[in-house]
Amino acid sequence: MHDKVIEKIASEMYSSKLPYHNFGHAVTVTRYSEEIIERCKREGVALDEKAVYYALLFHDAGYHEDHRAKGYETKEAYSADLAQQALRDYGIDEETIKKVESAILCTHVDARCQSNEDKAVRASDLSGFTAEYGVFKLNSVRLWEEQKLMHGKSIDWSDWILGVKDTLELFLREELELTSDYYDKDGNSVFHLQTRENIETLLADLTPDL
Numbered sequence: 001m002h003d004k005v006i007e008k009i010a011s012e013m014y015s016s017k018l019p020y021h022n023f024g025h026a027v028t029v030t031r032y033s034e035e036i037i038e039r040c041k042r043e044g045v046a047l048d049e050k051a052v053y054y055a056l057l058f059h060d061a062g063y064h065e066d067h068r069a070k071g072y073e074t075k076e077a078y079s080a081d082l083a084q085q086a087l088r089d090y091g092i093d094e095e096t097i098k099k100v101e102s103a104i105l106c107t108h109v110d111a112r113c114q115s116n117e118d119k120a121v122r123a124s125d126l127s128g129f130t131a132e133y134g135v136f137k138l139n140s141v142r143l144w145e146e147q148k149l150m151h152g153k154s155i156d157w158s159d160w161i162l163g164v165k166d167t168l169e170l171f172l173r174e175e176l177e178l179t180s181d182y183y184d185k186d187g188n189s190v191f192h193l194q195t196r197e198n199i200e201t202l203l204a205d206l207t208p209d210l
């Protein structure tokens with residue numbers, strides 16, 4: 001589904017100056033979600049498509065802003081509140097808004113998913129890390145450049161990729177199974193296997209050159 005009006009509203013809450021957490025990222029993950037939604041439909045897995053779509057559009061809204069200065073403990077909490085306000089003003093029903101808020105909060109590294117919508121949004125947000133290695137590295141480089149931009153100091157590439165490994169391992173603590181293809185024939189999570197393969201390749205990659 002696509003709603004040009006709500007996409008425009010969401011886009012205005014992002015900064016194009018950020019290399020990674022910009023509105024392009026939000027649009028990209030909505031596309032990743034389309035495959036997840038189709039698989040859920042084929043297997044009869046209940047999923048609120050509207051909630052997933054809205055949550056992904058707004059899941060990094062306001063990322064460029066100082067969330068703590070605005071009274072929010074996490075960037076996800078700030079994004080969830082921005083989504084709530086925008087969707088309520090747009091006339092979206094409260095039940096959908098509640099699902100959207102929950103799903104956005106579940107993109108935080110320490111969150112635990114409770115609903116299918118939570119899982120679909122978290123999985124979509126992380127899908128770039130299971131992509132082919134060129135895409136994975138591009139995302140890693142953009143995040144590296146972004147931390148320099150936001151914090152005003154550079155981190156050595158070798159230290160950065162060790163941090164990427166540690167952060168992704170935290171995300172991998174949770175299984176995000178929605179459909180039968182989540183596991184391979186040996187019972188291993190395809191998501192975990194692909195992400196860890198990319199991590200190992202990145203650790204051997206000595207420069208940020210693309």
